[in-house]
Amino acid sequence: MYNEAQKLLLDWYAKNGRHDLPWRQTNDAYTIYLSEIMLQQTQVKTVLERFYFPFLERFPTLQSVADAPLDDVLKMWEGLGYYTRARNLHHTALTCKGILPQNPEELGGLKGIGKSTAHAICSFAYHQALPILDANVKRVLCRYFALSTKDEKALWEKAWKLLAVKHPYEHNQAMMDIGAMICTPKNPNCLACPLAFTCKGKDAPENYPKAVKKAKVPTKKRFALVVFQEGKLGLIQRKERLLHGLWGFVQIDEKPNTAHSLGSVSHTYSHFKLELEIIHDDALHVNVDGYFTEEEIENLALSTVDKKIIQKIFSPK
Ligand code: SF4
Known part of the structure:
Protein backbone atom coordinates (compact mmCIF):
# COMPACT_ATOMS: atom_id res chain seq x y z
CA MET A 1 0.00 0.00 0.00
CA TYR A 2 2.85 2.34 0.75
CA ASN A 3 5.13 1.15 -2.06
CA GLU A 4 4.91 4.36 -4.03
CA ALA A 5 5.58 6.58 -1.00
CA GLN A 6 8.55 4.38 -0.04
CA LYS A 7 9.97 4.58 -3.55
CA LEU A 8 9.62 8.37 -3.72
CA LEU A 9 11.18 8.66 -0.27
CA LEU A 10 14.19 6.50 -1.19
CA ASP A 11 14.69 8.36 -4.49
CA TRP A 12 14.58 11.66 -2.64
CA TYR A 13 17.12 10.40 -0.11
CA ALA A 14 19.50 9.22 -2.85
CA LYS A 15 19.50 12.72 -4.34
CA ASN A 16 19.06 14.98 -1.32
CA GLY A 17 20.04 13.07 1.83
CA ARG A 18 22.81 14.24 4.17
CA HIS A 19 25.12 11.43 3.10
CA ASP A 20 28.23 13.24 4.25
CA LEU A 21 27.41 13.13 7.97
CA PRO A 22 30.34 11.21 9.52
CA TRP A 23 28.11 8.73 11.36
CA ARG A 24 26.64 7.80 7.97
CA GLN A 25 30.06 6.92 6.60
CA THR A 26 30.56 4.02 8.97
CA ASN A 27 28.91 0.79 10.08
CA ASP A 28 30.68 0.83 13.44
CA ALA A 29 27.93 0.36 16.04
CA TYR A 30 29.79 2.32 18.73
CA THR A 31 30.22 5.50 16.66
CA ILE A 32 26.61 5.27 15.47
CA TYR A 33 25.47 4.78 19.07
CA LEU A 34 27.57 7.77 20.17
CA SER A 35 26.07 10.00 17.48
CA GLU A 36 22.54 8.89 18.39
CA ILE A 37 23.10 9.71 22.05
CA MET A 38 24.76 13.08 21.35
CA LEU A 39 21.99 14.03 18.92
CA GLN A 40 19.19 13.21 21.37
CA GLN A 41 19.19 16.69 22.88
CA THR A 42 21.70 18.57 20.75
CA GLN A 43 21.62 19.93 17.20
CA VAL A 44 23.63 18.27 14.42
CA LYS A 45 25.72 21.44 13.88
CA THR A 46 26.84 21.65 17.53
CA VAL A 47 27.62 17.93 17.73
CA LEU A 48 29.60 18.08 14.48
CA GLU A 49 31.53 21.23 15.20
CA ARG A 50 32.40 20.76 18.86
CA PHE A 51 31.86 17.33 20.33
CA TYR A 52 31.75 14.28 18.06
CA PHE A 53 35.34 14.28 16.75
CA PRO A 54 37.13 15.28 20.00
CA PHE A 55 35.18 12.60 21.87
CA LEU A 56 36.11 9.92 19.33
CA GLU A 57 39.72 11.02 19.39
CA ARG A 58 39.83 10.53 23.16
CA PHE A 59 37.58 7.44 23.13
CA PRO A 60 37.96 5.67 19.77
CA THR A 61 36.19 2.50 20.94
CA LEU A 62 33.51 1.58 23.45
CA GLN A 63 36.20 -0.41 25.27
CA SER A 64 38.21 2.80 25.73
CA VAL A 65 35.13 4.36 27.36
CA ALA A 66 34.87 1.34 29.67
CA ASP A 67 38.57 1.60 30.55
CA ALA A 68 38.36 5.30 31.49
CA PRO A 69 37.17 6.77 34.78
CA LEU A 70 33.75 8.44 34.62
CA ASP A 71 35.45 11.80 35.34
CA ASP A 72 37.27 11.61 31.98
CA VAL A 73 34.07 10.82 30.09
CA LEU A 74 32.29 13.72 31.80
CA LYS A 75 35.20 16.02 30.94
CA MET A 76 34.81 15.21 27.23
CA TRP A 77 31.04 15.75 27.55
CA GLU A 78 31.55 19.13 29.21
CA GLY A 79 29.38 21.81 27.59
CA LEU A 80 27.14 19.30 25.80
CA GLY A 81 24.74 19.21 28.77
CA TYR A 82 22.30 16.49 29.82
CA TYR A 83 25.14 14.67 31.56
CA THR A 84 23.01 11.63 32.31
CA ARG A 85 23.78 10.69 28.70
CA ALA A 86 27.51 10.55 29.47
CA ARG A 87 26.99 8.61 32.70
CA ASN A 88 24.75 6.10 30.90
CA LEU A 89 27.28 5.74 28.09
CA HIS A 90 29.99 4.92 30.61
CA HIS A 91 27.68 2.52 32.44
CA THR A 92 26.73 0.79 29.19
CA ALA A 93 30.39 0.49 28.13
CA LEU A 94 31.14 -1.26 31.42
CA THR A 95 28.00 -3.43 31.34
CA CYS A 96 28.62 -4.84 27.88
CA LYS A 97 32.41 -4.93 28.30
CA GLY A 98 33.03 -2.70 25.31
CA ILE A 99 30.97 -4.68 22.80
CA LEU A 100 27.40 -3.69 22.02
CA PRO A 101 24.87 -6.47 21.52
CA GLN A 102 23.43 -6.77 18.02
CA ASN A 103 19.78 -7.34 18.76
CA PRO A 104 17.32 -4.55 19.57
CA GLU A 105 15.86 -6.17 22.71
CA GLU A 106 19.25 -6.54 24.40
CA LEU A 107 20.34 -3.09 23.26
CA GLY A 108 17.11 -1.54 24.52
CA GLY A 109 17.76 -3.06 27.94
CA LEU A 110 20.97 -1.06 28.37
CA LYS A 111 20.95 2.16 30.37
CA GLY A 112 20.11 5.20 28.26
CA ILE A 113 19.21 3.23 25.12
CA GLY A 114 15.50 3.44 24.38
CA LYS A 115 13.62 1.46 21.76
CA SER A 116 14.15 4.03 18.99
CA THR A 117 17.90 4.32 19.67
CA ALA A 118 18.20 0.51 19.73
CA HIS A 119 16.40 0.34 16.38
CA ALA A 120 18.58 3.13 14.97
CA ILE A 121 21.79 1.30 15.95
CA CYS A 122 20.53 -1.99 14.49
CA SER A 123 19.25 -0.48 11.26
CA PHE A 124 22.27 1.80 10.67
CA ALA A 125 25.01 -0.63 11.72
CA TYR A 126 23.48 -3.97 10.67
CA HIS A 127 20.72 -2.97 8.20
CA GLN A 128 18.06 -4.71 10.30
CA ALA A 129 14.50 -3.98 9.17
CA LEU A 130 13.39 -1.86 12.13
CA PRO A 131 11.75 1.59 12.10
CA ILE A 132 12.87 4.47 14.29
CA LEU A 133 10.85 7.06 16.15
CA ASP A 134 12.88 10.11 17.12
CA ALA A 135 11.31 13.57 17.54
CA ASN A 136 11.62 14.49 13.85
CA VAL A 137 10.24 11.18 12.62
CA LYS A 138 7.31 11.46 15.04
CA ARG A 139 6.38 14.82 13.55
CA VAL A 140 6.59 13.51 9.96
CA LEU A 141 4.45 10.47 10.83
CA CYS A 142 1.87 12.57 12.69
CA ARG A 143 1.47 14.78 9.63
CA TYR A 144 1.66 12.02 7.04
CA PHE A 145 -1.04 10.00 8.78
CA ALA A 146 -2.93 13.06 10.13
CA LEU A 147 -2.55 12.08 13.78
CA SER A 148 -3.37 14.93 16.13
CA THR A 149 -1.58 13.46 19.16
CA LYS A 150 1.83 11.88 19.57
CA ASP A 151 0.53 8.59 20.90
CA GLU A 152 3.57 6.25 21.09
CA LYS A 153 1.65 3.05 20.35
CA ALA A 154 -0.11 4.51 17.29
CA LEU A 155 3.14 6.06 16.05
CA TRP A 156 5.06 2.75 16.28
CA GLU A 157 2.25 1.10 14.35
CA LYS A 158 2.45 3.71 11.59
CA ALA A 159 6.26 3.62 11.58
CA TRP A 160 6.13 -0.15 10.95
CA LYS A 161 3.52 0.32 8.20
CA LEU A 162 5.57 2.88 6.29
CA LEU A 163 8.95 1.15 6.70
CA ALA A 164 10.63 0.09 3.45
CA VAL A 165 11.75 -3.28 4.85
CA LYS A 166 14.23 -3.96 2.08
CA HIS A 167 16.02 -0.64 2.65
CA PRO A 168 15.68 0.13 6.35
CA TYR A 169 18.95 2.10 6.51
CA GLU A 170 18.00 4.48 3.70
CA HIS A 171 14.36 4.66 4.80
CA ASN A 172 15.19 5.70 8.36
CA GLN A 173 17.86 8.20 7.29
CA ALA A 174 15.38 9.64 4.77
CA MET A 175 12.69 10.04 7.43
CA MET A 176 15.17 11.81 9.70
CA ASP A 177 16.25 14.13 6.88
CA ILE A 178 12.67 14.89 5.82
CA GLY A 179 11.95 15.84 9.44
CA ALA A 180 15.07 18.00 9.72
CA MET A 181 14.99 19.65 6.29
CA ILE A 182 11.46 19.56 4.81
CA CYS A 183 8.76 18.70 7.34
CA THR A 184 10.10 21.22 9.84
CA PRO A 185 8.10 22.28 12.93
CA LYS A 186 7.30 25.66 11.33
CA ASN A 187 6.59 26.24 7.64
CA PRO A 188 7.05 22.71 6.27
CA ASN A 189 8.00 22.76 2.61
CA CYS A 190 5.31 20.39 1.29
CA LEU A 191 6.06 21.36 -2.31
CA ALA A 192 9.51 19.78 -2.01
CA CYS A 193 8.36 16.76 -0.01
CA PRO A 194 8.48 13.29 -1.59
CA LEU A 195 5.62 12.21 0.71
CA ALA A 196 3.27 15.01 -0.36
CA PHE A 197 1.46 12.88 -2.92
CA THR A 198 -0.07 10.64 -0.25
CA CYS A 199 0.31 12.83 2.87
CA LYS A 200 -3.01 13.10 4.73
CA GLY A 201 -1.97 16.13 6.76
CA LYS A 202 -0.49 18.36 4.10
CA ASP A 203 -3.47 20.75 3.94
CA ALA A 204 -3.04 21.73 7.58
CA PRO A 205 0.31 20.36 8.81
CA GLU A 206 0.23 22.62 11.88
CA ASN A 207 -2.71 20.55 13.21
CA TYR A 208 -0.62 17.37 13.32
CA PRO A 209 0.22 16.96 16.07
CA LYS A 210 -1.83 19.63 17.86
CA ALA A 211 0.45 22.08 19.66
CA VAL A 212 0.60 21.60 23.42
CA LYS A 213 1.24 24.82 25.32
CA LYS A 214 4.53 24.55 27.15
CA ALA A 215 4.45 25.52 30.79
CA LYS A 216 6.83 28.35 31.69
CA VAL A 217 9.87 26.97 33.53
CA PRO A 218 10.11 28.14 37.17
S1 SF4 B 1 3.73 16.73 2.65
FE1 SF4 B 1 4.13 18.38 4.06
S2 SF4 B 1 3.12 17.80 5.95
FE2 SF4 B 1 3.26 15.97 4.68
S3 SF4 B 1 5.13 14.95 5.38
FE3 SF4 B 1 5.67 16.25 3.63
S4 SF4 B 1 6.31 18.23 4.48
FE4 SF4 B 1 5.24 17.08 6.08
Whole structure:
Protein backbone atom coordinates (compact mmCIF):
# COMPACT_ATOMS: atom_id res chain seq x y z
CA MET A 1 0.00 0.00 0.00
CA TYR A 2 2.85 2.34 0.75
CA ASN A 3 5.13 1.15 -2.06
CA GLU A 4 4.91 4.36 -4.03
CA ALA A 5 5.58 6.58 -1.00
CA GLN A 6 8.55 4.38 -0.04
CA LYS A 7 9.97 4.58 -3.55
CA LEU A 8 9.62 8.37 -3.72
CA LEU A 9 11.18 8.66 -0.27
CA LEU A 10 14.19 6.50 -1.19
CA ASP A 11 14.69 8.36 -4.49
CA TRP A 12 14.58 11.66 -2.64
CA TYR A 13 17.12 10.40 -0.11
CA ALA A 14 19.50 9.22 -2.85
CA LYS A 15 19.50 12.72 -4.34
CA ASN A 16 19.06 14.98 -1.32
CA GLY A 17 20.04 13.07 1.83
CA ARG A 18 22.81 14.24 4.17
CA HIS A 19 25.12 11.43 3.10
CA ASP A 20 28.23 13.24 4.25
CA LEU A 21 27.41 13.13 7.97
CA PRO A 22 30.34 11.21 9.52
CA TRP A 23 28.11 8.73 11.36
CA ARG A 24 26.64 7.80 7.97
CA GLN A 25 30.06 6.92 6.60
CA THR A 26 30.56 4.02 8.97
CA ASN A 27 28.91 0.79 10.08
CA ASP A 28 30.68 0.83 13.44
CA ALA A 29 27.93 0.36 16.04
CA TYR A 30 29.79 2.32 18.73
CA THR A 31 30.22 5.50 16.66
CA ILE A 32 26.61 5.27 15.47
CA TYR A 33 25.47 4.78 19.07
CA LEU A 34 27.57 7.77 20.17
CA SER A 35 26.07 10.00 17.48
CA GLU A 36 22.54 8.89 18.39
CA ILE A 37 23.10 9.71 22.05
CA MET A 38 24.76 13.08 21.35
CA LEU A 39 21.99 14.03 18.92
CA GLN A 40 19.19 13.21 21.37
CA GLN A 41 19.19 16.69 22.88
CA THR A 42 21.70 18.57 20.75
CA GLN A 43 21.62 19.93 17.20
CA VAL A 44 23.63 18.27 14.42
CA LYS A 45 25.72 21.44 13.88
CA THR A 46 26.84 21.65 17.53
CA VAL A 47 27.62 17.93 17.73
CA LEU A 48 29.60 18.08 14.48
CA GLU A 49 31.53 21.23 15.20
CA ARG A 50 32.40 20.76 18.86
CA PHE A 51 31.86 17.33 20.33
CA TYR A 52 31.75 14.28 18.06
CA PHE A 53 35.34 14.28 16.75
CA PRO A 54 37.13 15.28 20.00
CA PHE A 55 35.18 12.60 21.87
CA LEU A 56 36.11 9.92 19.33
CA GLU A 57 39.72 11.02 19.39
CA ARG A 58 39.83 10.53 23.16
CA PHE A 59 37.58 7.44 23.13
CA PRO A 60 37.96 5.67 19.77
CA THR A 61 36.19 2.50 20.94
CA LEU A 62 33.51 1.58 23.45
CA GLN A 63 36.20 -0.41 25.27
CA SER A 64 38.21 2.80 25.73
CA VAL A 65 35.13 4.36 27.36
CA ALA A 66 34.87 1.34 29.67
CA ASP A 67 38.57 1.60 30.55
CA ALA A 68 38.36 5.30 31.49
CA PRO A 69 37.17 6.77 34.78
CA LEU A 70 33.75 8.44 34.62
CA ASP A 71 35.45 11.80 35.34
CA ASP A 72 37.27 11.61 31.98
CA VAL A 73 34.07 10.82 30.09
CA LEU A 74 32.29 13.72 31.80
CA LYS A 75 35.20 16.02 30.94
CA MET A 76 34.81 15.21 27.23
CA TRP A 77 31.04 15.75 27.55
CA GLU A 78 31.55 19.13 29.21
CA GLY A 79 29.38 21.81 27.59
CA LEU A 80 27.14 19.30 25.80
CA GLY A 81 24.74 19.21 28.77
CA TYR A 82 22.30 16.49 29.82
CA TYR A 83 25.14 14.67 31.56
CA THR A 84 23.01 11.63 32.31
CA ARG A 85 23.78 10.69 28.70
CA ALA A 86 27.51 10.55 29.47
CA ARG A 87 26.99 8.61 32.70
CA ASN A 88 24.75 6.10 30.90
CA LEU A 89 27.28 5.74 28.09
CA HIS A 90 29.99 4.92 30.61
CA HIS A 91 27.68 2.52 32.44
CA THR A 92 26.73 0.79 29.19
CA ALA A 93 30.39 0.49 28.13
CA LEU A 94 31.14 -1.26 31.42
CA THR A 95 28.00 -3.43 31.34
CA CYS A 96 28.62 -4.84 27.88
CA LYS A 97 32.41 -4.93 28.30
CA GLY A 98 33.03 -2.70 25.31
CA ILE A 99 30.97 -4.68 22.80
CA LEU A 100 27.40 -3.69 22.02
CA PRO A 101 24.87 -6.47 21.52
CA GLN A 102 23.43 -6.77 18.02
CA ASN A 103 19.78 -7.34 18.76
CA PRO A 104 17.32 -4.55 19.57
CA GLU A 105 15.86 -6.17 22.71
CA GLU A 106 19.25 -6.54 24.40
CA LEU A 107 20.34 -3.09 23.26
CA GLY A 108 17.11 -1.54 24.52
CA GLY A 109 17.76 -3.06 27.94
CA LEU A 110 20.97 -1.06 28.37
CA LYS A 111 20.95 2.16 30.37
CA GLY A 112 20.11 5.20 28.26
CA ILE A 113 19.21 3.23 25.12
CA GLY A 114 15.50 3.44 24.38
CA LYS A 115 13.62 1.46 21.76
CA SER A 116 14.15 4.03 18.99
CA THR A 117 17.90 4.32 19.67
CA ALA A 118 18.20 0.51 19.73
CA HIS A 119 16.40 0.34 16.38
CA ALA A 120 18.58 3.13 14.97
CA ILE A 121 21.79 1.30 15.95
CA CYS A 122 20.53 -1.99 14.49
CA SER A 123 19.25 -0.48 11.26
CA PHE A 124 22.27 1.80 10.67
CA ALA A 125 25.01 -0.63 11.72
CA TYR A 126 23.48 -3.97 10.67
CA HIS A 127 20.72 -2.97 8.20
CA GLN A 128 18.06 -4.71 10.30
CA ALA A 129 14.50 -3.98 9.17
CA LEU A 130 13.39 -1.86 12.13
CA PRO A 131 11.75 1.59 12.10
CA ILE A 132 12.87 4.47 14.29
CA LEU A 133 10.85 7.06 16.15
CA ASP A 134 12.88 10.11 17.12
CA ALA A 135 11.31 13.57 17.54
CA ASN A 136 11.62 14.49 13.85
CA VAL A 137 10.24 11.18 12.62
CA LYS A 138 7.31 11.46 15.04
CA ARG A 139 6.38 14.82 13.55
CA VAL A 140 6.59 13.51 9.96
CA LEU A 141 4.45 10.47 10.83
CA CYS A 142 1.87 12.57 12.69
CA ARG A 143 1.47 14.78 9.63
CA TYR A 144 1.66 12.02 7.04
CA PHE A 145 -1.04 10.00 8.78
CA ALA A 146 -2.93 13.06 10.13
CA LEU A 147 -2.55 12.08 13.78
CA SER A 148 -3.37 14.93 16.13
CA THR A 149 -1.58 13.46 19.16
CA LYS A 150 1.83 11.88 19.57
CA ASP A 151 0.53 8.59 20.90
CA GLU A 152 3.57 6.25 21.09
CA LYS A 153 1.65 3.05 20.35
CA ALA A 154 -0.11 4.51 17.29
CA LEU A 155 3.14 6.06 16.05
CA TRP A 156 5.06 2.75 16.28
CA GLU A 157 2.25 1.10 14.35
CA LYS A 158 2.45 3.71 11.59
CA ALA A 159 6.26 3.62 11.58
CA TRP A 160 6.13 -0.15 10.95
CA LYS A 161 3.52 0.32 8.20
CA LEU A 162 5.57 2.88 6.29
CA LEU A 163 8.95 1.15 6.70
CA ALA A 164 10.63 0.09 3.45
CA VAL A 165 11.75 -3.28 4.85
CA LYS A 166 14.23 -3.96 2.08
CA HIS A 167 16.02 -0.64 2.65
CA PRO A 168 15.68 0.13 6.35
CA TYR A 169 18.95 2.10 6.51
CA GLU A 170 18.00 4.48 3.70
CA HIS A 171 14.36 4.66 4.80
CA ASN A 172 15.19 5.70 8.36
CA GLN A 173 17.86 8.20 7.29
CA ALA A 174 15.38 9.64 4.77
CA MET A 175 12.69 10.04 7.43
CA MET A 176 15.17 11.81 9.70
CA ASP A 177 16.25 14.13 6.88
CA ILE A 178 12.67 14.89 5.82
CA GLY A 179 11.95 15.84 9.44
CA ALA A 180 15.07 18.00 9.72
CA MET A 181 14.99 19.65 6.29
CA ILE A 182 11.46 19.56 4.81
CA CYS A 183 8.76 18.70 7.34
CA THR A 184 10.10 21.22 9.84
CA PRO A 185 8.10 22.28 12.93
CA LYS A 186 7.30 25.66 11.33
CA ASN A 187 6.59 26.24 7.64
CA PRO A 188 7.05 22.71 6.27
CA ASN A 189 8.00 22.76 2.61
CA CYS A 190 5.31 20.39 1.29
CA LEU A 191 6.06 21.36 -2.31
CA ALA A 192 9.51 19.78 -2.01
CA CYS A 193 8.36 16.76 -0.01
CA PRO A 194 8.48 13.29 -1.59
CA LEU A 195 5.62 12.21 0.71
CA ALA A 196 3.27 15.01 -0.36
CA PHE A 197 1.46 12.88 -2.92
CA THR A 198 -0.07 10.64 -0.25
CA CYS A 199 0.31 12.83 2.87
CA LYS A 200 -3.01 13.10 4.73
CA GLY A 201 -1.97 16.13 6.76
CA LYS A 202 -0.49 18.36 4.10
CA ASP A 203 -3.47 20.75 3.94
CA ALA A 204 -3.04 21.73 7.58
CA PRO A 205 0.31 20.36 8.81
CA GLU A 206 0.23 22.62 11.88
CA ASN A 207 -2.71 20.55 13.21
CA TYR A 208 -0.62 17.37 13.32
CA PRO A 209 0.22 16.96 16.07
CA LYS A 210 -1.83 19.63 17.86
CA ALA A 211 0.45 22.08 19.66
CA VAL A 212 0.60 21.60 23.42
CA LYS A 213 1.24 24.82 25.32
CA LYS A 214 4.53 24.55 27.15
CA ALA A 215 4.45 25.52 30.79
CA LYS A 216 6.83 28.35 31.69
CA VAL A 217 9.87 26.97 33.53
CA PRO A 218 10.11 28.14 37.17
CA THR A 219 13.07 30.17 38.41
CA LYS A 220 15.15 29.02 41.38
CA LYS A 221 17.30 31.57 43.18
CA ARG A 222 20.31 30.20 45.05
CA PHE A 223 23.76 31.25 46.20
CA ALA A 224 27.12 29.87 45.04
CA LEU A 225 29.81 30.01 47.68
CA VAL A 226 33.31 30.88 46.59
CA VAL A 227 35.82 29.39 49.04
CA PHE A 228 39.55 30.15 48.85
CA GLN A 229 42.51 28.51 50.58
CA GLU A 230 46.06 29.56 49.82
CA GLY A 231 45.03 30.94 46.43
CA LYS A 232 43.13 27.80 45.47
CA LEU A 233 39.38 27.43 44.95
CA GLY A 234 37.33 24.98 47.00
CA LEU A 235 34.98 22.78 44.95
CA ILE A 236 32.69 19.82 45.53
CA GLN A 237 31.97 16.85 43.27
CA ARG A 238 28.21 16.79 42.87
CA LYS A 239 26.21 13.85 44.23
CA GLU A 240 22.73 14.94 43.19
CA ARG A 241 21.15 13.37 40.11
CA LEU A 242 21.09 16.41 37.83
CA LEU A 243 24.85 17.01 37.62
CA HIS A 244 26.17 13.89 39.32
CA GLY A 245 29.94 13.52 39.07
CA LEU A 246 30.60 17.08 37.88
CA TRP A 247 32.69 19.50 39.95
CA GLY A 248 31.36 22.87 41.06
CA PHE A 249 30.76 25.42 43.77
CA VAL A 250 28.83 24.73 46.93
CA GLN A 251 25.29 26.07 46.54
CA ILE A 252 23.04 27.20 49.38
CA ASP A 253 19.48 28.52 49.60
CA GLU A 254 19.99 31.40 52.04
CA LYS A 255 22.51 34.21 51.89
CA PRO A 256 24.41 34.57 55.22
CA ASN A 257 24.32 38.12 56.69
CA THR A 258 28.10 38.33 56.62
CA ALA A 259 28.48 37.33 52.95
CA HIS A 260 29.29 39.78 50.21
CA SER A 261 28.36 39.52 46.57
CA LEU A 262 30.78 38.86 43.69
CA GLY A 263 28.19 39.04 40.92
CA SER A 264 25.62 36.66 39.51
CA VAL A 265 25.13 34.08 36.75
CA SER A 266 22.16 32.16 35.43
CA HIS A 267 21.49 29.04 33.43
CA THR A 268 18.34 27.47 32.03
CA TYR A 269 17.93 23.71 32.41
CA SER A 270 15.09 21.78 30.80
CA HIS A 271 12.81 22.11 33.84
CA PHE A 272 13.91 25.28 35.59
CA LYS A 273 15.99 28.40 35.36
CA LEU A 274 18.73 28.77 37.97
CA GLU A 275 19.78 32.24 39.10
CA LEU A 276 22.90 32.13 41.21
CA GLU A 277 24.35 34.99 43.19
CA ILE A 278 28.06 34.37 43.70
CA ILE A 279 29.04 35.10 47.28
CA HIS A 280 32.09 34.98 49.51
CA ASP A 281 32.03 34.80 53.29
CA ASP A 282 35.19 34.68 55.43
CA ALA A 283 33.19 33.92 58.56
CA LEU A 284 31.67 30.75 57.16
CA HIS A 285 33.22 27.29 57.49
CA VAL A 286 32.45 25.32 54.32
CA ASN A 287 33.27 21.67 53.61
CA VAL A 288 34.55 21.02 50.11
CA ASP A 289 35.99 17.96 48.34
CA GLY A 290 39.21 19.63 47.20
CA TYR A 291 41.10 22.84 46.50
CA PHE A 292 42.34 23.59 42.98
CA THR A 293 44.37 26.14 41.06
CA GLU A 294 42.96 27.72 37.91
CA GLU A 295 45.04 25.31 35.78
CA GLU A 296 43.89 22.28 37.76
CA ILE A 297 40.27 23.35 37.35
CA GLU A 298 40.72 23.31 33.57
CA ASN A 299 41.18 19.53 33.79
CA LEU A 300 38.00 18.97 35.82
CA ALA A 301 34.55 18.40 34.34
CA LEU A 302 32.42 21.37 35.35
CA SER A 303 28.81 22.16 34.54
CA THR A 304 28.08 25.21 32.37
CA VAL A 305 26.86 27.31 35.29
CA ASP A 306 29.99 26.56 37.35
CA LYS A 307 32.14 27.45 34.34
CA LYS A 308 30.31 30.77 34.17
CA ILE A 309 31.24 31.40 37.82
CA ILE A 310 34.90 30.56 37.11
CA GLN A 311 34.78 33.00 34.20
CA LYS A 312 33.38 35.72 36.50
CA ILE A 313 36.05 35.12 39.12
CA PHE A 314 39.08 34.96 36.84
CA SER A 315 37.97 37.34 34.07
CA PRO A 316 35.29 39.50 35.67
CA LYS A 317 34.58 41.77 32.61
S1 SF4 B 1 3.73 16.73 2.65
FE1 SF4 B 1 4.13 18.38 4.06
S2 SF4 B 1 3.12 17.80 5.95
FE2 SF4 B 1 3.26 15.97 4.68
S3 SF4 B 1 5.13 14.95 5.38
FE3 SF4 B 1 5.67 16.25 3.63
S4 SF4 B 1 6.31 18.23 4.48
FE4 SF4 B 1 5.24 17.08 6.08
